[in-house]
Amino acid sequence: MIGAPARAQGFDRRLIAPMILGSVLNPVNSSMLAVALVPIGAAFGAPPSQTAWLVSALYLATAVGQPVVGRLVDTYGPRPLYLIGTGLVGIAGVLGALAPSLPVLVAARVLLGFGTCAAYPASMHLIRGESERTGQDSPSAVLAALAVANQTISVIGPTLGGLLIGLGGWHTIFTINVPLSLACLVLGARRLPRLAARRRTVTRVDLIGMVLFAGMLTALLLFLMSPQAGHWYLPVLALAAGAGLTWRELRVAEPFIDLRVLGGNLPLLATFLRQVLAYVTAYAFLYGFTQWLEQGRGLSASVAGLVLLPMSLTAVAITAVTGRHEQVWGKLLVGGLTQLAGCAALLLVDQASPIWLLCGLALLIGIPQGLNGLANQNTLYHQADPARMGSSAGLLRTCTYLGAMIASAASGAFFSRGADTPGLHELGLFTLTVAALFLAVTLLDRSVRRIGSAQHH
Template identity: 65%
Template sequence: MSTALTRVVRRWRPGRDRDSESGFDRRLLAPMMTGAALNPVNSSIISVSLVPIGAAFGAPPAETAWLISALYLATAIGQPVMGRLIDLFGPRRLFLTGAALTGVAGVVGMLAPSLGVLVAARVLLGFGTCAGYPAAMYLIRSEARRTGEKSPAAVLTALAVTTQTIAVVGPSLGGLLVGVGGWRATLAVNIPLALLGLYLGARRIPALPGTARTDGRHPLRSLDLPGMGLFAVALLCLLLFLMDIGSGAWYLLVPTLAAGAGFAWRELRTEEPFIDVRVLGGNLPLVATYGRALLCYVVTYAFLYGFTQWTEQGRGLSASQAGLVQLPLFATAIVVSTLTGRRQAVRGKLLAGAVGQVAACALLLLLSDGSPVWMLPAVMIVLGVPQGLNSLALQNAVYHQADAERIGSSAGLLRTFGYLGAITASAANGAFFDQRADTGGLHHLAWFMLAASVLFLVLTVVDRSLRHLGEKSENPEKPEEGS
């Protein structure tokens, strides 16, 4: 654990145990951080192994892009579903189930005999890593309710720094694993991580009840399975279209719109909807936050996958060297998050993050096959500023804007929109790079990222609801006023 992250953790006001009169229970921090890290580590660690996997199976970038998209396809669907289950049943059982699936996926991926089996392992991995983040947000909200304290800035910062750290250090770790044990080691790493998650979850996460019911019905009776099914179909068709947008499969938009309309009709008429679109429709600031998350992750993951592949194929670095190039991004993001984490105000972070994204994307247009090596980490340093600000600000925004009784599913939806952005980035990588990640493709990708960054900036500037978000003391039972 880095020194900066250690300082963040120590700022969390510790409670000795769950029965303490006040103060957050610090024993929850380890399972929260471990669970929340499972998805970003698998999102980022594969970025440096795409080229060796393609070489092993004779697959071009357009095909290995499915390894990225498969994880996000499963996660985008699974996050709000798992979040809703956590809202209903509490976090412990779902956390342990997710950790177990992650371990199984690690074994399957490590032994995969073909690209198809490896893609299937990534799908299983996507579902397995869904529970960690919404469980962590549920636990934070539960502790805020138990202690009666306002929103825990240090805890939210520690969670954000964890996911940022893992996401950014993932390529460096991946490069090390590829160098030591080949690309299969990047899948095998999930086995010890899953075992750690199972141990911490079983020992430290309490058996908290889910949403209390007054009618005596079992929570399973309130599970909106038709709504979940229609949501999954609509999202699946949309993501399949985005992942292969160059093929002209416009027919996929028909089932997307049909399932989406059916989902909206169902959610407006059922007593206990999977996603309460009536509340969501009346909470436009939260919807805007989800939109910003999508745009933010388009840029983040286009950098993570596109830039990393270019450093290997366009600039000629090895997988280990490409991973090392990412280290300045890790260091900058951690420093920025640590310095700004105690201030809960959201708007300033988002504005600075938006400008930083625009600058980082513009720098990509200056790169060429012969660019000096020092320029690569320089770009990463510039990107580290928005990396350290945006995810923290988006997470804090959801914490303040979401309904307390649906914090799990709301946090899951934040990840869903983030993964929609990640899949859009993956589709763009496949479209612009096709057979090889060359400099021309990088520049086309940079213009695409620059457009998303400018739109992110505009959406932040015009959103008046952000002006005082996070500045007022917050009641843990409901969203802030004006949200």
């Protein structure tokens, strides 16, 4: 129970500010970097194949850490994990701003990845706890606020990053984490409940399962970063760790990932798959298209950020307008179709394309970015086991970062000779295939058609 009787009949709105501010720390650091890769590469004399580690390092750390921290949130409550995580973000911001070399900068991004792991699963845990406390099973307005905030930051990040770089150089995209971290610490300490909204009896944490999961995912993502025949041992290690994880989780009393429940929840597995596919295309645009704007089209970081502004405005507007509606089928269908169209449009642009056409493409791709993530988040809320809401939300974020890692690997492969137009067209063909798979999964999943048509309990 949280706070005073005045809040007993509805969602405790004092929780919204720390929830939103904490959950946007990851997307703001993900998206601002898109326009900083070229300046950072110039500062350290590093080619795109090396600066790609700045992208991969954060997503590797976050993909591994999200479900682990989410499980700890389920076990110990959101407050301590939230405060520890947001505190690490401030430390990482200082380290990044003062980094004397690219490896130190990569280390700062790893620390940022771990630091930003806690806030989103903590927020979803709090939302579920407040829903149970108030008896309001579908807090769609609160879920929408969280989605709007994350979507807004994700899509305005490149524009914000470009402006910050124009004002103070690439260091500013790290420095900004210090005041953000302090704000989270103050709000979290003052407003988050000292006890979990739902008391649990778990006294042991499945550390072996967490280590096996981390090993499996790390080996897989390291291979995706550099898929070469000489790295054959990485998928072998991933398979071995996965086999060990499966054996362990089916036998332990309190598993890190309850494979029996998860394996019997095919709709939730489909949601995880859609999340991966949606964010392969989203991050291919965020990183691949943005790098092409700067190198292939010859725009400055600030102008490239402004070209992406229509994407920002479209995504934010669509998320805000549709966020309060529980129904997800229409969102996924329209998002899938417009995503397909946006990927196809990549094949039509070249170094002579006018700015208005590039802005139009950005506007088009803003539509699925405003719909798909929101729909998957709302779907997860209805499909996941309430007792594992934190870890399920963490797994959803892991799927997001897995999509980002695949997009980063694809961009690195197609831009091996630089972010030129032929490489962009190859990236377009790849994302077109991924977008078609997303639409196919959506059409085959009949369960999403029922969400929003009636109350789910």
